Amino acid sequence: MKLTRTKAFKTFAGPAWYENPINMQMLGICSALAVTVQLKTAFVMTLAMTFVVSLSNLIISLLRNVIPGNIRIIVELAVIASLVILADEFLRAYYFEISKLLSVFVGLIITNCIILGRAEGFALSNPPHLAFIDGLGNGVGYGSVLMSVALIRELFGSGSIFGYTVVPERLYAAGYEDMGLMLLAPAAFIIIGLMAWLQKYLVNSRK
Numbered sequence: 001m002k003l004t005r006t007k008a009f010k011t012f013a014g015p016a017w018y019e020n021p022i023n024m025q026m027l028g029i030c031s032a033l034a035v036t037v038q039l040k041t042a043f044v045m046t047l048a049m050t051f052v053v054s055l056s057n058l059i060i061s062l063l064r065n066v067i068p069g070n071i072r073i074i075v076e077l078a079v080i081a082s083l084v085i086l087a088d089e090f091l092r093a094y095y096f097e098i099s100k101l102l103s104v105f106v107g108l109i110i111t112n113c114i115i116l117g118r119a120e121g122f123a124l125s126n127p128p129h130l131a132f133i134d135g136l137g138n139g140v141g142y143g144s145v146l147m148s149v150a151l152i153r154e155l156f157g158s159g160s161i162f163g164y165t166v167v168p169e170r171l172y173a174a175g176y177e178d179m180g181l182m183l184l185a186p187a188a189f190i191i192i193g194l195m196a197w198l199q200k201y202l203v204n205s206r207k
Contacts, residue, residue, distance in 0.1 A: 011130050015137040018203055021114045022145040023196040028114045032146055033188040034105055039162045041101050042143075042150035048087040048106050050139025053115045054132050056080045060123040061131035067124075076119045077110070084110045114138055149191050157182030 021027045035045045059079050060067075067075050088106045091099040099106070109115065118138055123131040154160055156179045159167035167176065181187050 008130065008133050011133045012137040012140075015118075015134065016141040016144070017199075020141040020145065020199060021138055022142060022192065023199040024203070026196070027117070028112050028142055029192065031105055031108070031112065032149060032192060033185050035102060036146055036150040036153055036188055037157070037183055038101070039147065039150045039154050040098060042146040044091065044095065044098050045102060045105065046139065046143030046146050048091070049109060049112070049114075049142055050136065051087055052080060052083045052109050053118060053138050053142075054135030055083055056115055057118055057123040057131040057135035058128050060119045061126060061128040064124050072124065073116075073120075076116060080115055080119070081110050114142060145192065145195065148195060149188055152191055153182045153187060157187070 015021060019025060022029060022032055031045065031049075035041045056076070056079050060076055063075070063079075084107060087109070088099070091102070091106060118134060122134045126134070151161065154162075155166070159165055159172075159178050167178075179187075
């Protein structure tokens, strides 16, 4: 039991921190640039991504012994696409305004190399519970970067957090101005680059 917990923890902690898909592997950066202007869009994207990657890993792992090797990519894409459609339709039905803000990026989760990479590299060769945990770890790792970038961009670019103004009016009256650069894609590049450098430094310093 102790060994199982240890393996499960390592399976989760790997993608969540030590092998973070964005900071350490430089995967999924396009969506990190596109949806991090506001925290609420980054949060919803994190939930959608975690839902898809964890359940796709679980389903593919459950089917791994019956999927013919020559069509495994097609099966994986079918599973991932079905989950993406469910997530997209759920947002359209219950959170339409956020769905409009996210535009096509929820639908484009199917093209995210993190999901297919975990299906191929982990789910096909590991039991369902570990595959699901690996998916959660990747979702948390991906989401932690999205949320961190969005927090910095929204706070300094709009003076708000989750749409609520947090910068006091007296600061604006004293001459404080929001940083327009934070609302542009280059700011996300810079922030992600600095975060990747910092995380790699912290990980390597512990080796």
